[in-house]
Amino acid sequence: MGVNPGIELIDKNGKRTDGRKVDEVRPIHIEAGVLHRADGSAYLEWGNNKVMAAVYGPREFNPRRFQKADKCVVRCKYNMAAFSTSDRKRPGPDRRSQEISKVIADAFENVVLTEKWPRGVIDINMEILQADAGTRIAALTAAAVALADAGIPMKGMVAGCATGKVDGKLCVDLNGPEDNYGESDLPVAVNMTTGEIVLLQMDGHLTGREFEKALDMTVKACDQVYQAQRDALERRFTAKLDELEKDTPAPRRGKQQEAKEVVEAEVA
Amino acid sequence: MSQKRELVIAGDAIGPASEWKATTGCKQVGDVVVALQSGLLAKYNGKVSVIPLNGSYEPRAGDTVVGIVSEANPGNWIIDIRAPWDAPMHVSEAPWRVDFGETMAYLRPGDAILCKILFVDGQKKVQVTLKDRNLTKLEGGELMEVPPVKVARIIGKNGSMLNLIKEYVECWLFVGQNGRIWINGEPDEVLLAKRAIRLIADEAHLPGLTDRVRAFLEASKPGGVDADLFTEEE
Amino acid sequence: MEDNPVSVIKRDFIKNLLAEDKREDGRALDEIRALDIQCGFVPRANGSAYVQLGNTKVIAGVKTQVETPYNDTPNRGNFMTSAEMCIMASPHFEAGPPKIEAIEVARVTDRSLRESGIIDMEKLCIEEGEAVWGVFVDLEILDYDGNLFDACSIAALAAVMGAKLPATCPKTGREVYAKDQPLPLVKTNATFSTTFVKIGDKTLTDPALYEELIADTRVTMGVDPKGNVRAMQKGGFGAWTVDEIKTLRKKAAELGKQVNKEIQAAVKRAA
Structure with a gap:
């Protein structure tokens, strides 16, 4: 939260520097299933944020001493690429990224049906390729799609957003300049089925009344984020459908032949 | 098959529990059935299930699987069966008489076998066996x-x-x-x-x-x- | 890099195909996989490129910052390449400090760029003995399906070729140039690597994952399209004959021509 050198962040018409209204989320686009090796993956662009997220597992947690006897562990790694920030970021984990990894892991432990895989681990890796305010929520939003792409059972999708205070006004989803000179930040993630809060952080200064309003605004804004997540998953699984319905090939019937089988396959 | 299938996402409300009985991939929460998994909805005869589009292998006793040996220990082999858990195979489950410490003479890391899940216990400890008809070490192909x-x-x-x-x-x-x-x-x-x-x-x-x-x-x-x-x- | 054993069946299948000069993905032995290069993928960086080589995916980002020159090179800029093997790239990559393989990839990429002299280091000097540009190339490996060397090297070169030095010094806010200007590049010296592996008595270009994992030996050649050599790295437990290395050097230059065209085109598209 730097000191504003005199930039007007909200104009007299209530419009923000990028033309948004105070309760408007930046454009979000997500693609699911973009990586070849990961069990599930998603690429997200949210404003100028660019994030890649991938999921491996569930798989056995080694070494064994980290295992939980009755459930699997959700392990997160949030990392910023060295070139993602305006000054080059030194590679490797720092205190900030470790904290973010932890709160995101806690959020997903809440929704993933971890009891299905005792002694297991689910690994979530989020790489920030370009950072522009709100990267932790962007990372979490992409990770939730990657989890769904991996087919991991969950009690509900997790979507998130943040609300900050800019020029004394509450605004959802701060952009870069707003984040630099804003007066507070309240990132929240919600289980979209139950409405429960699964991630909550707060930084800066808000009055009690402002806080309550900010929380309501954030939870409401999560709907817009959730819609982008749904769109991505629907496109992932139905993209080919429209194409197929247009032109289904008419096959020539081949000859039936008695299969020479060594092992008869069982039908599931 | 020709009707358009409906895609659901984990957490979606599928329908009232009074009309649909939740089977796999979904669960009754209060008076609605909720999807626990992203996938295609299958409704049939008052029952509803979610057919997942992706997901890990859930071993069940009796399944025949293709395993790859990842370790040969003195008294067992560790088989990768693509499940979230390693699956040991005790020497007594091999079709050969294997002396203690001689496992490498029969199966080595990297060898593939057609094996069967012997049991999966509540703790998800999995054991596989090669002792049944048609089970064998796979060669070639x-x-x-x-x-x-x-x-x-x-x-x-x-x-x-x-x-x-x-x-x-x-x-x-x-x-x-x-x-x-x-x-x-x-x-x-x-x-x-x-x-x-x-x-x-x-x-x-x-x-x-x-x-x-x-x-x-x-x-x-x-x-x-x-x-x-x-x-x-x- | 990957510690799980490749199944004997997979290994033998690849070898049986190779005996007929065939590969799993239908390529000829000296054919590289489909290459996709997108320059400017990360606009916030000074230069960047997203490269997809088959299913291997890598992003290179260039960052410049003003630094104090080293005492022995008061009028030359600094240049460094690092690589991060993100754990998302393979089920076998683990979190932690850079693995030896990541360091090797970064250093070979670094050599072929640095030694090619493609960047005129003296032109990176802002004020002799006081301030020079440091150019950092960082590689994020996102999806590992074999041959990180070439994917990284191509991404790094494409990112450098499209990179710009900022008009103002990001630290002091002082104006250094009238406007953003391209890195001082020596156009003819574009160098990137071509990797070959040997499996039995067959030599393959651009190994895919399993080809790389079962290979007896590997060699990565940083050669420019004219055949000048800037970096070489032999890897794996096997060995090459002198004649093989000489032949591959020529082949690398030959194959590099097409790749070079694709890099130039990608840089132009983004400009």
């Missing part, structure tokens, strides 16, 4: 992996999809329940089978699959395996 949730489609109803592949490709095929597939035959035949299986796995959830697989095979190998043996009858 090629292995490929598909999402385990696609196995049923790759096999097809009563093996129809596999039989379709075999109409066109001269090969032996075994599809493990864990989505690991063993294909044996001449390299070119194996490659064609792999492409057909990849097509099935990628488009398993879309309608008209059988026709598309047939069209693909027909285009790759007109007439199928018997084309050069017989002349067209009809």
